[in-house]
Every structure is written in C-alpha cells, then in structure tokens.
Amino acid sequence: MSLVERLTDDMKTAMKSKDKFALTVIRMIRSELKYAEIDKGTPLNDDESFQILNKEMKKRRESVEDYTKADRPEEVEKLKREIEIIQSYLPEQLTEEEIEGIIDNTIAETGVSSKKEMGKLMSAVMPKLQGRADGKLVSQIVSNKLN
Template sequence: MKSLKEQLVEDMKKAMKEKDKMKLSVIRMARAAIKNVEINKRKDLSDDEVVEVLAKEVKQRRESIEEYKKAGKENVVKDLDKEIEILSKYLPEQLTKEEIEKIVDEVISEVNAESMKDMGKVMQIIMPRIRGRADGKVVNNIVRKKLS
C-alpha cells in the first residue's frame, strides 16, 4: 500500500497532466506544509503525522471561511471549500457526532471522570483515538456538555 506522501506525489502528477490548476496548487501547498514539518522535526513523517498536518490545513481553511463570510467574500469562500474538499480526500473518514459521543462516554467511564476538573484527563485519552477523524473543537464541546 502506498504511503500518503506517495499518493500526494502521484495525484500531483495527475493534476499536472489534466491541467487542474486548483488541485495542483492545493496538493503542492499540502506537500510544502508536510515538508516544513519534516524540516522542523528533522525526520520523515509517518502517515499518521501526515494526516495531522493535513487535518491542520483543513482546520485553518474552515476558520478562514468564517472570516471571509463575515467580510462578504463569497468567491474566496468557494475556493476554500474546494480546497477543503481536495484535502479531505487524504484524511480518514470523519466521525459522526454520535460516534464521537460514544467514544467520549467510553473514555469518561474509563477514567471515572465526574466533573470539569477531569476534562484534561478525558481529552488526553480521546484525542489520540480520534486523531484526524474529528475536529478538536467539536470533541471539546461534547466533553464539556457531558462533564457539566
């Protein structure tokens, strides 16, 4: 099975041949982000670490969309949506709210969490389990609701 980085290179070549400028630019940006992390960590990234980088890129775009919507820049919002769509193909399937709630319930009972004081313990165990498959803000909100 190909690594995620190899898949990105392959898809980049395909986008070049198809003259798909948007896809090409997004994949190049993703590869640059991965390369920057590799340089900073001074090691090659595993597929899990690549997923983290790509999830971070998607998260940045989602946050930017909110700002551009407020500014009324619909054309930029459309471009960011396309970028998110392209990047999402490389991420694991996202968990539904119900699936996240189930994982949160399991972890809360595992660590016997009873109040907001235990939020750190709960989040520390949940995040590695769902890495790249759910937005941390969503998980955080669900944990807050369950513990309060």
C-alpha cells in the same frame, strides 16, 4: 500506499489534466509536509502527516468564517474547494454518535465526572480520535457530557 505517494500520484494526474487549482492545493500540502519533515529531522509517519493536514483544514475553516463575515463569497468558495481536496487525504471522519461512544468509554476508563476534569478527559480522548474528528466538535461533546 502512503500519503506522500498518493499526493505525488495525484499531483501528476492534476498536471496531466491541467487542473491548476488541485495542483496548487496538492503542492501546498506537500510543501507543508516537507517543512514538518525538515523540522522533525526524520520522515513523517501517516499519523503525523494527518495532524499537519488537520491543521491546514482548521486554518481554512477559520478563514471561511472570516471571509463570510467580510462578505467575500468568491474567497469562501475557493477555501471550501481547498477543504474538499485536503479532506480527501484524511481518514474517514467519525460521526457524532461514534465520537460520543468513544467519549463515553473514555469517561468510564478515566472516572472523570466533573467539568473541572475536562482537560484530563480531552487528553485521554484526543489520541483515540486523532485525524478522525474535529477537535472543536470533540470539545463541544465532552463539555455537554460533563454538564
């Protein structure tokens, strides 16, 4: 089942169960995907859809930090619930050990050895981890490996 079909089914389920919060989040996801599809001019594949979902996750994680600093616990809780719903549509996230293994293999493939070449390594690693790992975490691990 494609991501769009799954979202449609879950939207119907949320309507039937009168889960307004989940319905709102699912509609937002569908809207973002539709905007991206219109911009592209052709239907999105699942990888492109996952990129959009990751972008939405990143926005909410940044907002959680901002609302935490502003001492707005009700907004933080709302955003965390949204993150959980969005996360349920993403592929299973890799553990730090799995990410490190992929990074080690990529270092061996590319021959990168210094921090100056971090961009080269990141551009080789990110396509392998797309949608399955947070870019901030990957960047942190790569930085540690190159030190």
